[in-house]
Amino acid sequence: MDWSTWIDKKVYSRLKFALSHFYNTTCELCLEVNSSDEFICTPCRNTLPNIKNRCQICAIPMPNSGYCGQCLRKKPAFDYSHSSFTYAAPIDTWLQRLKSSRRIEWAQKLARLMLLQQPDNLTHVDAFTFVPSTRWSLMKRGYNPAEVIARELGKQLNKPIIAKLATRSHSREQKELNRHQRINNVGLHFHPTHKTLAGEHIMLIDDVMTTGSTAHSMALILKDAGASQVGIWCLARTPKH
Numbered sequence: 001m002d003w004s005t006w007i008d009k010k011v012y013s014r015l016k017f018a019l020s021h022f023y024n025t026t027c028e029l030c031l032e033v034n035s036s037d038e039f040i041c042t043p044c045r046n047t048l049p050n051i052k053n054r055c056q057i058c059a060i061p062m063p064n065s066g067y068c069g070q071c072l073r074k075k076p077a078f079d080y081s082h083s084s085f086t087y088a089a090p091i092d093t094w095l096q097r098l099k100s101s102r103r104i105e106w107a108q109k110l111a112r113l114m115l116l117q118q119p120d121n122l123t124h125v126d127a128f129t130f131v132p133s134t135r136w137s138l139m140k141r142g143y144n145p146a147e148v149i150a151r152e153l154g155k156q157l158n159k160p161i162i163a164k165l166a167t168r169s170h171s172r173e174q175k176e177l178n179r180h181q182r183i184n185n186v187g188l189h190f191h192p193t194h195k196t197l198a199g200e201h202i203m204l205i206d207d208v209m210t211t212g213s214t215a216h217s218m219a220l221i222l223k224d225a226g227a228s229q230v231g232i233w234c235l236a237r238t239p240k241h
């Protein structure tokens, strides 16, 4: 490459970058000028990890739609799940920004992505709720990622948010435990606040669903409080139980 071509290329890319700040934003993934309203362009949006066939109850990816073996053996307390995406790149990286790097602006971005892949039964849903944080996580992060996503979705979809259904306390973070330990860890440390729900259809919003045990424990509390139906809507579902 000769110098003039190299300079032309440099000038062009700088100019394109500068112009993108005046007229549009750049796409988070391909860094091209993005004319869509989202933080990624439409072609990149179509490459986000998703899968058509999932278990209707726990949203685990399956070869065909229906019910997975685990849900057939023991149905969880929730009635159905909807996962907007699969937990894989780049969703996992974006979620880490919200959860570990304390970049709260990602809650709005991720909620907007969820809106693009929303469940089709939302008209029947009375209210949204979320999995509470432990006091320790709340102190560490300053916010509950699931709550900020739920509040953003509630605002966009005009749904009330039910908060303080339960408090949570556990000494160990879920991500440090294996499946068996997680189930026990969750079951022992959710404390219902005895709020009552009159036969409502509640959607529990979560960022990522891994084993489904947290969702199960929360659904038990919601059903005990009087909810007639409990659904889960998560940003991403891990591909395996």
Ligand SMILES: [Zn+2]
Pocket (backbone or CB within 6 Å): 027, 028, 029, 030, 031, 032, 040, 041, 042, 043, 044, 045
């Ligand atoms: Zn792009």
Ligand SMILES: [Zn+2]
Pocket (backbone or CB within 6 Å): 055, 056, 057, 058, 059, 060, 067, 068, 069, 070, 071, 072
């Ligand atoms: Zn299942």
